[in-house]
Amino acid sequence: MSVLVITGTGTEVGKTVVVAALAALAVADGRRVAVLKPAQTGIAADEPGDLSEVIRLAGPVTTRELRRYPDPLAPATAARRSGRPTVHPSEMAAAAVDLDRTHDLVLVEGAGGLLVRFDDEGTTIADAAWALNAPVLVVAHAGLGTLNMTALTAEALLHRGLESVGVVVGRWPAEPDLAARCNLVDLPEAAGGPLLGVLPDGAARLSRADFLDTARAALSPWFGGTFDPEKFAAPHTC
Template sequence: MTVLFVTGTGTEIGKTVVTAAVAATALAVGASVAYLKPAQTGLRPDEPGDAAEVTRLAGYELTGVELARYPDPLAPATAARRAGRPAVGPGEIAEAAAKLAAVHDIVLVEGAGGLLVRFDEEGSTLADAAKMLGSPVLVVAPAGLGTLNTAALTAEALRARALTCAGFVIGSWPDDPDLAARSNLADLPVCTGAPLVGAVPAGAAQLTPEAFQRAAPGWIAPRIGGLWDVDAFTAVWSSII
């Protein structure tokens, strides 16, 4: 799994923190890790973006790369058009990821919003870049009500494009999960046909980097390098349904 694409079922659901957790987990065992953000939207040139946040949380050994930045908080294609700047296409994303993969053990490519968000005027998406490299896609989903539908749709879109789903990670597991969140632990794999491979606790980004790095392997399943036990986690929370 040299290049892993990270997407979500929507926006503001914890993709960046999950990506940082995967990066920290890999760095903890001595792997060299690069993070690629193809298009950062909604920030001024002088503001720290997702690459800076992943580097802060996971560790400064990480190589962070951002290909383009646009000021409006919109889909990359729209934000690029409004800014009068070139869009970032799938070929450029795949080429940058491949170059990083040549000198790193793992490359994490974090998209913007969901899987089919448009990156250019041709309607290209993160899925197209992943397809070019034959890379798996990790999907981040919220914990509660509404997750099953958007997760199933994302999984279906991946299958339609013959892309491998590396699994689903819950981007922000609440301290006091409601019935929907607890039920989703068992229902997500059934509805998506893909494994649940992690759960990052709510507020993880507020930890110190040192505490984040120590805890991260416990949030990520062994199939993507961590120690998280999905059966034990599900058994604990399902027992109180």
């Protein structure tokens, strides 16, 4: 089974853009890709959500969204307020397994960070990863504060017996400050895994063709890219 769960150190860290980059590389490699978003919040029924963004950047991959809630809140809270049903990790896992039957790579994007609740029992995307026995990729901010949030996420993964494959920086500033530059050295330690990519600021605004080139340069060979963390860090003195 080739399912990868993408979580982040919080909301708006660039999970969707990283999912799109992973999808773009896999599609370019001729692989059949599916992206699953168990719960999309903060978007009205007729508005484009994260999955539309993935298709815009990566091309026509299979997408599946299980629930949508209008309020920009954690899925459990948004579900409660909307009166709509929650989505259980067993349903997320079943959807991923179903997609896995007909695709070579299934990417599952959580909502916000790892321990965001999907229902009032307190289930999280970590429970879905556990049910799927799937590895987890952590997307993190570049700057000050990211080491703590990344370490907390890594510790929570370890505590749950989940495999963390490493960390990707979702948005690397054009002019990185001292904290961002030094984080290149310290993020792998905080994540308990390698730095598997750094997406440059502006990546989300590129055309599909340019986004593919950027994704290739920004993601590790582990994902089909050419990113080398040591080469990337070399000019960024700390």
